[in-house]
Amino acid sequence: MSSNESAQRYFNQAADIMGLSQNMRTLLSTPLREVKVQIALEMDDGQIATFIGFRIQHDSARGPMKGGLRYHPEVDADEVLALASLMTWKTAVVNIPYGGAKGGIAIDPSKYSQREIERITRKFVDEIHDVIGPDKDIPAPDMGTNSQTMAWIMNQYEKYHGFNPACVTGKPVELHGADGREEATGRGVAVVTQAALERMKRSVTGATLAIQGFGNVGSYAARILHEMGAKIVAVSDQHGGIYNDNGIDIPALLKHASQTGSVKEFQDCKNISNAELLAANVDVLIPAALGGVLTKENAKDVRAKLIVEAANNPTTPDADAVFEKNNILVVPDILANAGGVTVSYFEWVQNRQHFKWELSEVRKRLEKIMTESFDRVWKISGEKNVPLRTAAYVLGIGRVGRATVLAGI
Numbered sequence: 360m361s362s363n364e365s366a367q368r369y370f371n372q373a374a375d376i377m378g379l380s381q382n383m384r385t386l387l388s389t390p391l392r393e394v395k396v397q398i399a400l401e402m403d404d405g406q407i408a409t410f411i412g413f414r415i416q417h418d419s420a421r422g423p424m425k426g427g428l429r430y431h432p433e434v435d436a437d438e439v440l441a442l443a444s445l446m447t448w449k450t451a452v453v454n455i456p457y458g459g460a461k462g463g464i465a466i467d468p469s470k471y472s473q474r475e476i477e478r479i480t481r482k483f484v485d486e487i488h489d490v491i492g493p494d495k496d497i498p499a500p501d502m503g504t505n506s507q508t509m510a511w512i513m514n515q516y517e518k519y520h521g522f523n524p525a526c527v528t529g530k531p532v533e534l535h536g537a538d539g540r541e542e543a544t545g546r547g548v549a550v551v552t553q554a555a556l557e558r559m560k561r562s563v564t565g566a567t568l569a570i571q572g573f574g575n576v577g578s579y580a581a582r583i584l585h586e587m588g589a590k591i592v593a594v595s596d597q598h599g600g601i602y603n604d605n606g607i608d609i610p611a612l613l614k615h616a617s618q619t620g621s622v623k624e625f626q627d628c629k630n631i632s633n634a635e636l637l638a639a640n641v642d643v644l645i646p647a648a649l650g651g652v653l654t655k656e657n658a659k660d661v662r663a664k665l666i667v668e669a670a671n672n673p674t675t676p677d678a679d680a681v682f683e684k685n686n687i688l689v690v691p692d693i694l695a696n697a698g699g700v701t702v703s704y705f706e707w708v709q710n711r712q713h714f715k716w717e718l719s720e721v722r723k724r725l726e727k728i729m730t731e732s733f734d735r736v737w738k739i740s741g742e743k744n745v746p747l748r749t750a751a752y753v754l755g756i757g758r759v760g761r762a763t764v765l766a767g768i
């Protein structure tokens with residue numbers, strides 16, 4: 360099943376509960392615009408290289424479209440469309456005034472120099488600058504991109520349109536970025552992990568965790584949950600994972616990963632595979648890397664009682680059905696990782712007001728939105744007797760559907 364078929368299946372599960380008409384389903388799931396561009400340029404060695412870039416704008420009923428930009432070899436139109444639709448429901452679940460979009464370039468950034476990545480990024484902006492902008496569609500970081508990428512996007516966009524830092528979020532703090540955006544997705548994941556454990560009558564203190572992915576989201580989730588008293592026993596990146604029954608020293612691991620480029624070969628830990636990490640004997644499993652990692656084949660091996668989807672689309676519908684049958688609670692991506700886009704919204708607001716918020720203000724507002732959104736989804740799940748994922752889609756689709764009908768077409 361493709362990424363988009365999987366996202367569509369989840370959409371339909373909620374649409375069935377809501378009794379949504381076929382016409383409305385078609386309207387809400389058809390993207391507004393799909394842009395696919397050629398990015399051709401001369402590389403450092405003088406050779407010509409050609410890449411394909413995508414920006415898919417899914418829905419704008421609730422405001423300008425919003426979503427990250429992914430640099431990864433597996434990026435294709437199907438995956439970007441799935442991720443764009445998730446953004447539509449995600450911004451609605453946390454009730455921020457945006458629609459949904461996503462973009463990406465099919466590239467392995469680790470194989471290119473910084474100068475090359477910069478030129479590729481600028482060339483991509485040359486191709487899409489007329490369809491993005493602070494009132495149209497606002498990119499942000501995702502896998503393989505970071506605040507430096509966003510700085511290049513802003514600078515290139517401004518060459519066409521003049522000063523406009525709100526055209527992109529996740530920028531460096533020194534260049535119109537918001538304090539707290541870099542940690543935001545991981546912090547939001549930590550907040551909902553704590554909330555879900557509380558509902559399970561468990562405390563985050565002493566709870567055992569396995570985290571797949573130690574990039575922006577995984578490493579901040581690990582750091583913040585470690586500070587909250589959780590015991591992180593397993594962590595991985597694309598090279599493999601590490602395990603320590605007594606809990607991993609996360610501050611020391613952050614240093615080790617930044618020095619060596621990987622979590623592997625860390626003190627007092629045994630090396631494990633990513634497959635072993637997903638099946639680790641822990642209370643909480645946090646996938647924070649690629650999509651589609653929890654499948655029909657490995658779902659039965661998952662021993663965690665709670666899965667918090669920090670990654671987008673990590674669970675296939677077949678795996679989701681196994682988790683429901685096995686009473687494993689799943690906090691879905693469109694709720695669990697919404698902290699990133701929430702603080703992107705705060706950055707956009709600050710840029711437009713030319714007024715900077717304190718970090719404490721950002722964190723307080725983020726925590727409030729994540730907690731209230733979790734409570735709301737939990738309530739719908741109880742009232743309708745459906746899993747949290749379906750409840751989150753019911754909330755998101757309901758808000759987008761009402762905005763669409765009120766505005767008219």
Ligand SMILES: NC(=O)C1=CN([C@@H]2O[C@H](COP(=O)(O)OP(=O)(O)OC[C@H]3O[C@@H](n4cnc5c(N)ncnc54)[C@H](OP(=O)(O)O)[C@@H]3O)[C@@H](O)[C@H]2O)C=CC1
Nearest residue numbers: 501502503544572573574575576596597648670671696699
């Ligand atoms: N950044 C954000 O604000 C948001 C991100 N997300 C989602 O979170 C997830 C992670 O994004 P982000 O942290 O930004 O990305 P990063 O690029 O910062 O980090 C990705 C991490 O995943 C690891 N990884 C890559 N491939 C594999 C693999 N095959 N098996 C195990 N680990 C792998 C990478 O390993 P290595 O370091 O070795 O390359 C790295 O540790 C994505 O699904 C993204 O869509 C969701 C909401 C917002």
Ligand SMILES: O=C(O)CCC(=O)C(=O)O
Nearest residue numbers: 426427499501699700703
């Ligand atoms: O911060 C943003 O605007 C979007 C982040 C993102 O791509 C996501 O939530 O998946």
